[in-house]
Amino acid sequence: MKYKYVIDTFLDFFQKKKHKIIPSFPIYLKDDPTLFFINAGMNPFKDYFLGYKNPEFRRIVNIQRCLRVSGKHNDLENVGYDNYHHTMFEMLGNWSFGDYSRKETIEWAWELLIQKYNIPKKNIYISVFIGDEKDGLSMDKETYQYWNSLTSKNNILFFGKKENFWEMGSTGPCGPCSEIHIDFRNQEEKNRLPGKYLINKGHPKMIEIWNLVFIEFFRKLDGSLEILSTKHVDTGMGLERLCMILQGKFSSYETDIFFPIIRDIKDSLGKIYKEEFYQDVSIRIIADHLRALVFSIYDGQLPSNNGAGYVIRRILRRSVIYATRFLSKKKPFIYKFVESWVREIRIFFPELENKKEYIKHVIEEEETSFFRVIEKGYERFHHLIIKTKEKNQKIIDGKSIFQLYDTYGFPIKLSRILAEKNDFSIDEKSFQKELLKQKEKSKIDNNLIIKSDWIKIHNNQFVNENENFIGYDFLEYKIFILKYRKVENKSVKKRKNSYYELVFSKTPFYPEGGGQLGDTGFIKNKIDKIFIENTIKENSMNLHIVRKLPLNIDSSFQAIVNKNRRIEIEKNHTSTHLLHFSLKKVLGDHIQQKGSYIGEDYLRFDFSHYKKITTEELNKIEKLVQELIFSNLLLEEKRSFPLKEAIKKGCFGIFHEKYKEKVRVITFGNSSELCIGTHVKCTGLIQVFEILSEASISYGIRRIKAITSKKAIQYLKSIHFQHKSLKKILKYPESPIKSFLSLQIENKKLKQELEKGFSQKIKILKKEYLLKSIQLSYITYICDISNEDKKLNPNLIKKIVLDLRNEVSNLFMVVSFIKDKKIMIFISISDSVINNKNIHAHKIIRKMADYIHGKYWGKSFFSMAIGSNINGLSLVLKETKEFIKFFKNDDRISF
The missing domain is CATH 3.30.930.10 (Bira Bifunctional Protein; Domain 2)
Incomplete structure (x- = not known):
């Protein structure tokens, strides 16, 4: 079946x-x-x-x-x-x-x-x-x-x-x-x-x-x-x-939902399914996790470092870790099977076909990024093995294993496997303790905001969002408070962290949604005036945030929206529509909205695009938006419009959004969008549109930040004032740019002078280091470990040690010095030593970094560490001597 x-x-x-x-x-x-x-x-x-x-x-x-x-x-x-x-x-x-x-x-x-x-x-x-x-x-x-x-x-x-x-x-x-x-x-x-x-x-x-x-x-x-x-x-x-x-x-992985994907994965790897346990586990993990990733990304959640995005990132990283450890993958390959999943499920989700390339790009970029750090996770685990050995113990500290789990996404089951392969075990008790701490912290964070039960004032069985919000037509309206509840934030013991959420019979206040901030304002009657600090939507209820309750809560009130703030927000919201239209015109129809922020001070618009926008393109986009503003296009609004008809007419929407069968359509000229927000009556009211920045925020997603109206006029006035000031300072009344060009030429000359002095200093220090070199049976050994503050430039030392590794055959070099109370250690190794003796700088420096209570980074040929424990330098010197002694005694050394 x-x-x-x-x-x-x-x-x-x-x-x-x-x-x-x-x-x-x-x-x-x-x-x-x-x-x-x-x-x-x-x-x-x-x-x-x-x-x-x-x-x-x-x-x-x-x-x-x-x-x-x-x-x-x-x-x-x-x-x-x-x-x-x-x-x-x-x-x-x-x-x-x-x-x-x-x-x-x-x-x-x-x-x-x-x-x-x-x-x-x-x-x-x-x-x-x-x-x-x-x-x-x-x-x-x-x-x-x-x-x-x-x-x-x-x-x-x-x-x-x-x-x-x-x-x-x-x-x-x-x-x-x-x-x-x-x-x-x-x-x-x-x-x-x-x-x-x-x-x-x-x-x-x-x-x-x-x-x-x-x-x-x-x-x-x-x-x-x-x-x-x-x-x-x-x-x-x-x-x-x-x-x-x-x-x-006897397994859901053997059903026709999963097995076609499992078959594609095993065939691409040249593996036989059901041959080796952890290989099979890894293939199943990749098949399962990729399915979750495809739908999550399609539905609008990209990998990131927090919230829901972090969950998606952990899912992907778990599959990558198993692919590297048990399937011997050294570079991204999971993204290739997006095609397989889309092929199998397009009968139910034909819309995935149009988004598969985008989903592949997101997963590939995320895999590539994680491959850059995954080796550090394995190194960290190896380091834990060494530290545990040094203590003559066989149980790895659970707290450290938890850090691996939390920082690098190492699944606990994988850590157990790696430990067992090295004849070690994990302190499960301390790991679970750390995991419980994290869960408890999450529970505490979630419980910091305590909401009381609703207290009903007037009965109304359903507060329907379609009937309750009347803010498209009214900024002032007579209302009743249907119910309220108290909300307390226990994180800070201050009265201002307690507030109330009110539900009205009708509301002119727009609730935060569609990227647009919620309205503020107040409700009043003859004896009371209560300020509305924000309006939000929880599920389908419009909630109005106030610091205190009115005295006569069961009476009627006049609800009044902050009109000036609403107007500025509307200008920015309409501008996002004009910007979206202009982006498609200049860059192409592949542009899709990915998110937005619409406040009274500025707007932010996120969209899909795979490369940096050129200055010329950005100028065209800005110019087109401004032309649409000057055209003074009138707002055309259609409420309860059939969704299918809106899509046929080419209305823009967010592809992962869930729309109702009846939608609201906002049109300005040739720009039509599905939208729940509020807008200006005509584009001329916006006056000015100015782009402040354009940048990438994640792979394939770019962000434009812009200002409009009064804020844009103030900004342009400020630029004009700065321009006038510069002309006075630079003494080029007509062209400050000429002054900048002149200063650049002078700056280049000064840099050349400095580089001459820099080169001279390098020659002197190189000679000093070479005089300290010792020729052993196979290597040229240079060691200069000092506890003096020599006022040296770290970049200078880095250049010297890298130059010497190319100039001196079979070099092994360790240099340290103190600068501004910080210890710096550099290790440089020739390729011949790395290849013939399997010695790696980043593996040696790990222990040295521990001695000086510092951090390390680098590669096999060059690594450096920075720390603060000066007393640790004696241990660094001892470690270096032991290494050389060991090298002389045993040519099979491997670090």
Whole structure:
């Protein structure tokens, strides 16, 4: 049963049960502050469960991309080692928002598994919630009765809250769940031990495939449960696990989802799959991780050093580390298999075809970058082995292993393997302690902001974003406060770190979104005036940030937006549209928006482009934007416009964004974009557009920063003033540029004079060093370790030692001196010594850097260290002498 058939059968089955089929949401979550990525199929529907939005459809079915690599849902370390864990997986789900409940959910699940997928009844086991005394919850009898009408009671088991009570988080919607497990052992194994003894025991051939959640309660901040007025159903079934069972495989990597990619990887390596354990693990890791990377990058999340981007970077680095260690790869190669993944899944995701080259470029650049530092990780591990040996110990410090894990992305399992190969082990206790510290710090950071339960003032069941925001048409409006909650930031014990979030009946305040900052302003009535410091969106609610509550909170208020600030923001937002249009005109249609920042002071626009923009191109772009401003183009706005029609008309959008079926289209002349932000009525109001900078922010992504209107006029006035001042200083009233050219010529002459003196000093020092050289059996040894501050220039010494390695045959040279209370050590080695005796400067200097409490860097022929421990110089000298003594005694020395 091919995976395409599995998907089509699932969607078709629930469509016939009157469910609306919707596409997968992007895997990267932008509007939920609690998550980096969608890690369960229910994440995009949180607003419905929380009662913030009224669902358009009461029954929904979809296949949602999910990523589980951080937080409590973290499967990363298991991926590649077992048969069924994955970083990214696809969740088959059917949903009821206040419609059907247990009976239909259970009967339909059974019908699909038995009649459509032909899974034998005897292989299906069910878990049911047994109840919880602390929460005052009794056994889920209703669920048990429905299951018992379909299957034997011997196949139904009861479990507690940990296994069978689903919760969104520490607060929020929750409820009992019923899990469906499949026993796919052979008959002999089943005869030895009945399947009911293996439920939730981690057995690889007894796995949970489907979770049916009945959302009936709301967990409050004090831990108590409140019964929901509207009850929902949330189900999730893993596609990969289901395919494994339906295709009769014992590993999801052997299904037709993964095996075509695994085949491509092994063929390119000339390897035989299932021949060597760690080789197989590495191939599985690459296949799995690349799938996650392809979709994450497509959905808009690039690798970076923080947040969600750091998670993506760690996934890629883990696959690179296994490729280097167990597949002997020395240069980037993972990016080549993007083509393989796109080929296999384009039937479901045809849009990936247009983005595959971009995705390949991003992954290749990231691989290339990591290959530059990965050797340092291996060196660091080797250094830990040496240090542990020196202490006559066999257990490597867990804290150091954690640093490898945290800094270089070394998986703990790989560190264990490397340790075992050297007859060492890892101090697991101290490693886990450091890991726990990091998790606790993350927990503390997350818990620093404490939000109270909502306090309702006026009832309104749904605060729908489409109906609630009226700021396109009004900057002032009469409102009521529907509810509020207090937010406390515990990181700093100051009153200003406590504030309130208010929800209004209607709001003219634009909430931060689409790159545009949120509105500020105030609400007032006859006895009170409260300032709105910011407006944000959490899920679908518009939240207004205030420092204090009004006295008569249940009365009506006049909500008034800061008009002047809004106007300046609108000028910058419209300018990003004109800039986007101009970039496409000058550079080409490949330009895609990747992000933006739109404030009152400046704008920032990120876009895809693979090379630096020339000065000529930048001038053309700026000129075209200015022409569009002078044309005084009128705003044309279309609300609730069909998405398909907008795309047909060529409206610009962000390719990884999830748009609704009805969208808002903003048009100025020939520029049309899908946009939720606010804009000027005509482009002439912008007056002036000035680009401040253009630069690369990551591979294939560039950023333009610009200013408009008053800020641009002030900036140009400042430039004009500086120009006038320069003319006075340089005494060239008409052309300051001529003065600069003259100064450059003078500067060049001065540099030539300095270089003459520099060359003379090099000759003198070279002679001094050569006088100190000692000729041994094979090498010319120069050592000058001094604890005097000689006021030497480090660049001068570097040039000397590099010159001498080319001029003196078989050179081994160590030089040190003190400058500004810092010790500097230089090692230079001839190529002949490196090649014939396997001696490497960067390996020798590691220990010396430890002696002087410093850092080191360099290559095999030249390395240097800088430190602060002057007493360590005696140990450096001793180490050098020991090395030479050892060299004289044993020509097979290897460093």
